[in-house]
Amino acid sequence: MQEQESRATAYTTLALGPEFRHEIEIKRSRFITVLRRAENEDTARDLVATLRREFHDARHHCSAFVLGPDRDVQRSNDDGEPSGTAGIPMLEAIIKRETTPGVTDLSDVSAVVVRYFGGILLGAGGLVRAYSESVSAALERAPLVRRSRLRICTASVPHAAAGRLENDLRAAGFAMAETTYGAQDTVLRLAVPDEAAEVSAATDRVLSLTAGRTVLTAAGTEWLDVPLP
Known part of the structure; x- marks a missing residue:
């Protein structure tokens, strides 16, 4: 079966190179965001597996990725956080990221947020803001092409x-x-x-x-x- 050609002729993605990392702390919880360019699901999921080994003592390894010129592959995972408080906010931070004013076309991005619990409960709303902010802050600093x-x-x-x-x-x-x-x-x-x-x-x-x-x-x-x- 012949693969259908993408409708998009251009989009924005992460520059090739090492994984990009950014960390924030909210109420003593550490949120370590790791971004990797990924052009297929295997590469995107491999980032989660790699970080589970590296940060084996962390409580959560939440993830989201967007793939393809048309952004037709979108996945997210809360990894034990209350449903809808981690993966979806991370995914929305990627798909709603403006790469130029009024343009949201970021793709081929895999994001994992590793959380070390600091002992203070954030509540559902606090978790949504924390995971969204973690990814947004990382994307603001990451090299794009x-x-x-x-x-x-x-x-x-x-x-x-x-x-x-x-x-x-x-x-x-x-x-x-x-x-x-x-x-x-x-x-x-x-x-x-x-x-x-x-x-x-x-x-x-x-x-x-x-x-x-x-x-x-x-x-x-x-x-x-x-x-x-």
């Missing part, structure tokens, strides 16, 4: 000319995907918005930079990370 579905166009050039052409294209503002190397040529891969006008402009620029010796070839689309403006 824009993930976009871009059209990949390839240009095969002699090895000796590849470095200069790549530098010229980067200087012109083009995003570059991973370069590959053949026996005779280097294959540069440009990533441009998936629109005919953008592909045409990239083609014209490559022809101009190479005095008409190199043409671009369409090579499908890929999801790539792009720094936030």
Whole structure:
């Protein structure tokens, strides 16, 4: 069965790298939030398992994750806290997070809040606020990137000319995907918005930079990370 293509062409996610951690204390209870980028459920659930081992003496390891360009996979778990006081507030903190004013598109995020009980009961309302605040505060500080579905166009050039052409294209503002190397040529891969006008402009620029010796070839689309403006 063929997988249906995502409706979304871009969304915001965590930058690749180590897990991001942030801790707050509320009425002597410690709330340690750990965020990880996750593109599938196995990776998201693995974060919970990893933190259960690391913080084996903590009372709760509550979790929530949102996956996919269209954010169509959303899960949460209270892990022993009163129903609805932990996982759902964490999930809502992710899905309602504004990445730019008026835009809520954060996805591929797994969040776990490890709680060490401090001896003072917070009540249902207090728990909701604590878990929501924990995740929100972590997201405010976590490094984010824009993930976009871009059209990949390839240009095969002699090895000796590849470095200069790549530098010229980067200087012109083009995003570059991973370069590959053949026996005779280097294959540069440009990533441009998936629109005919953008592909045409990239083609014209490559022809101009190479005095008409190199043409671009369409090579499908890929999801790539792009720094936030």
